[in-house]
Amino acid sequence: MKVSRKIVLHFPARLVEEAIAYRLVKEYNLQFNILKASIIPDSEGFIVLELTGEQEDYDRGVRFLTKIGVNIEALSQNVVRNEDKCTHCGACLTVCPTGAFEIEPGTRRVLFMHDRCIACSMCLKACPPRAMELHF
Amino acid sequence: MPKTIEEINAKIKAGKAVVVNAEEVIGIVREKGIARSAVDIDVVTTGTFAPMCSSGIYFNIGHSKPRIKLEAARTYLNDVPAYSGFAAIDIMLGATALPESDPRNKIHPGDFNYGGGHVIEELVSGKDVCLSAATYGTDCYPRKKLETWINIRDLNDAVLYNFRNAYQNYNVAVNVSDKTIYTYLGILKPRMGNAVYCCAGQLSPLLNDPWYKTIGIGTRVFLGGGSGYIAWPGTQFNPSVPRTEAGIPKRGAATLSLIGDLKNMQPRWLRGVSMQGYGVSLSVGVGIPIPVLNEEILAHTAVTDDDIPATIIDYSRDYPQNLPDVLGEVTYAQLRSGRIRFNNRDIPTASLSSYSRALEIANILKEWMNQGAFLLSQPVTPLPGIESGLAFKPLNYRPVERNNSS
Ligand code: SF4
Ligand code: SF4
Numbered sequence: 250m251k252v253s254r255k256i257v258l259h260f261p262a263r264l265v266e267e268a269i270a271y272r273l274v275k276e277y278n279l280q281f282n283i284l285k286a287s288i289i290p291d292s293e294g295f296i297v298l299e300l301t302g303e304q305e306d307y308d309r310g311v312r313f314l315t316k317i318g319v320n321i322e323a324l325s326q327n328v329v330r331n332e333d334k335c336t337h338c339g340a341c342l343t344v345c346p347t348g349a350f351e352i353e354p355g356t357r358r359v360l361f362m363h364d365r366c367i368a369c370s371m372c373l374k375a376c377p378p379r380a381m382e383l384h385f
Numbered sequence: 386m387p388k389t390i391e392e393i394n395a396k397i398k399a400g401k402a403v404v405v406n407a408e409e410v411i412g413i414v415r416e417k418g419i420a421r422s423a424v425d426i427d428v429v430t431t432g433t434f435a436p437m438c439s440s441g442i443y444f445n446i447g448h449s450k451p452r453i454k455l456e457a458a459r460t461y462l463n464d465v466p467a468y469s470g471f472a473a474i475d476i477m478l479g480a481t482a483l484p485e486s487d488p489r490n491k492i493h494p495g496d497f498n499y500g501g502g503h504v505i506e507e508l509v510s511g512k513d514v515c516l517s518a519a520t521y522g523t524d525c526y527p528r529k530k531l532e533t534w535i536n537i538r539d540l541n542d543a544v545l546y547n548f549r550n551a552y553q554n555y556n557v558a559v560n561v562s563d564k565t566i567y568t569y570l571g572i573l574k575p576r577m578g579n580a581v582y583c584c585a586g587q588l589s590p591l592l593n594d595p596w597y598k599t600i601g602i603g604t605r606v607f608l609g610g611g612s613g614y615i616a617w618p619g620t621q622f623n624p625s626v627p628r629t630e631a632g633i634p635k636r637g638a639a640t641l642s643l644i645g646d647l648k649n650m651q652p653r654w655l656r657g658v659s660m661q662g663y664g665v666s667l668s669v670g671v672g673i674p675i676p677v678l679n680e681e682i683l684a685h686t687a688v689t690d691d692d693i694p695a696t697i698i699d700y701s702r703d704y705p706q707n708l709p710d711v712l713g714e715v716t717y718a719q720l721r722s723g724r725i726r727f728n729n730r731d732i733p734t735a736s737l738s739s740y741s742r743a744l745e746i747a748n749i750l751k752e753w754m755n756q757g758a759f760l761l762s763q764p765v766t767p768l769p770g771i772e773s774g775l776a777f778k779p780l781n782y783r784p785v786e787r788n789n790s791s
Binding site for chain 2: 337339340343375
């Protein structure tokens, strides 16, 4: 069975992101899509990614990550937009760290790209009509 | 050949008026030229939808048995303080009022989840609102306390009355300091991490009629989803700011005081908003038709975002300290591209004014006129122009010396 999950990885400075990613792909047949990464040289880093693969490979991959000292959190929160409330002002555009909002050319409506959202909650209170909602 | 408002109204009634929105007119003028377009087009519709803090409502609740007068009462609507220092049962509520229990900015930045703007939205939506009032009794008005649900359908009069709407141009806010700040223009990231603007640009009513040739006191407008009128120049009316060669003000200039029947309005166009760390407000939809009476008027409606400059202001120091400094100028075309280039940096931009909703308003107005359901009104008096010498003055601060020594 194929699974796809959004997870947050916190890893110590000694680990190199590329090396981890390489092993996940090569040794565990997992595909990943990095949603957000913050790696400051010589300090702890974090990446939010969507990990996809067979359940068995996924479990093995997660075990591997834990063993080498990576702390894994599931991204269980989900941020959705209440379409009735959104006024398409665009105040959220510069608040979202992952660029999940975009202006549609022509209509100039504000699009919400849910697949780019890492549920950081930054937009929740930045949205004047409070159209962005956090669901668990 | 100049036209009159009566002639255009006759065409609207006959279903023959040519009405275009302020975006469409740009392409038409480019293609056909001013002279031809001025003959073809009868009306250009504009629109804007943004937080407009100096908005409010007043209404009359009808008399209770026994009677109460709220003249000096403490009056609340869903716990939000209202003003009732008028005759017995007239009540006014402002968009930015907050419940006394709101923690404000005690833990900065405060949330400001609910206030006057939200009460207005709920009332317009047809929701029940809790009115509570406490006052003193008199021989003719003996009741001292009143707590009741009210609903817009039961109110005798419900009027939206805004002191200041539809600013003719506005500031672009940035933050040059090292920490995030929370303003009425939204969240401003440190070291100019973003720039926020709030204007519909080429669709904005007063930017399409920069010298107030057609927009005046008595002009019928789209207001909050219904129709209303320009009642007066808005507060802080300031026509004498610097302008471009074509007459476009580079700063906030004219404003409008608008009035209309709240009972005909819709919550889609009156939306309570919360500005984190700042307070609450009401987003108001306003649209103004511009009758094409001559070529000059039409030429102004063909204004594009490229032609409209806006001033960049620092909201970390210059704005709060009321300093005159201006960091720079950008056009709305640049702002709408998503990034502005300033001081050799690319700054991402965001807007508080909804362009897509502004366009929707301009199109509704167009539709109303195509159906013959909205006629133009002849202004009774023009708005004051630069010849009036009117200028927005700062407070003449005169500290009050109190002698507390006794
Ligand atoms: S800030 Fe809120 S209302 Fe404005 S476009 Fe974003 S989600 Fe919509
Ligand atoms: S929660 Fe909001 S700000 Fe955060 S990533 Fe999702 S859309 Fe962007």
